[in-house]
Amino acid sequence: MTATRPDPAAVLEGSTVRLRPLALGDLPDLFDAIGHPEVFAGGWGGGPAAYRDTYEEWREFLLGYLAWETGNVTAVTLRDDGRIVGTTTLGDFDLANRSAHIGWTAYAPEVWGTRVNAETKRLLLGAAFDSGFERVKLQADVLNERSRAAILRLGAQFEGILRHTQLRADGTWRDTAVYSVLREEWPAVRASLDERLAPEAV
Template sequence: MPAQRPAPRVIEGSIIHLSSLADDDFPALFRAIGHPEVFQGGYGGGPASLPATEAEFIDFARNCYDRAANNVYGVWLNNGTMIGTSTLGDFDETRERAHIGWTAYSPSVWGTGVNPETKLLMLDEAFDAGFGRVKLQADALNSRSRAAIAKLGARFEGVVRRDQLRADGTWRDAAVYSVIVDEWPAVRAGLEARVAAFAG
């Protein structure tokens, strides 16, 4: 079937669920990710772009997340606590390409089953919608995010130099990874095993 942008919907997992990010979610998202250590790794343009107040974060969020073109999700623990955001976007239906990115979580859930299940649900959404390649990337200097992407089972493709302008005026290199549809069954099995270990 031809690739098609998935209709935004609530996606249920065993640890978390994803729902379309709404303006009303921005205060809770600020409480979750409005921390220096989140932006230190390059999120949102890097440390210089960290909003100091909730009001500043709301302005930042309205400009940062392109919800018209992309599926921007709030990530919620199943107890109702918002703990982050991630996006499935950059849809190229003709080439069957999509991109999972713009991901940030509360430091309180780093190293848990949250990221594996978020990516499991989003990759499943992309491949079910007919996409054949999903890109993931991180600031080349962000070793923590790069390790997390590699642990998902994504394959490292290389570094795109001088790829994005940071908020402080410097340029970042992007470390690019991908999962293609042929690899998805093995990657999915690995992610399901990791999630089950945390959920159990």
């Protein structure tokens, strides 16, 4: 089996969220959703020191932060009203070794702890494995306990901690907790997520 990059223009539909390509015209609405100190507090974007409190500075930061050229950069929107509540990316495509990475994920605090993240990851993992990938990586700053717990709830397996992988915005070194889902694990992970997302489970 060979792996192919999923169509970056594809729209993925769930019952709660719709994932579509993030456009530059979406950035004001995305700023309203995630341009908050608490989003950066756990380590997203380089940590609290990366926070920018004006739209202009935040936009400049985001243009350099997201994998616009190499990844499938996605707007996470609510199906009921189309409102943008976050962003995530399927990227780091290694087609020869059939691996990819779901990351660069941030949500509006109002949807933390809801079904939004689980359904978003269900859709992206499905797109990756349907496209022939063998391994999908997820990771978080080792200090980001909320994100690490959310990754484990998805059914991903903890692989370990990579030390001093990158500099945070404040100049300290980030250690990165790495997780993955393998193709052979995907049916069980998918079934667990589908059960969690079933209407009667809400």
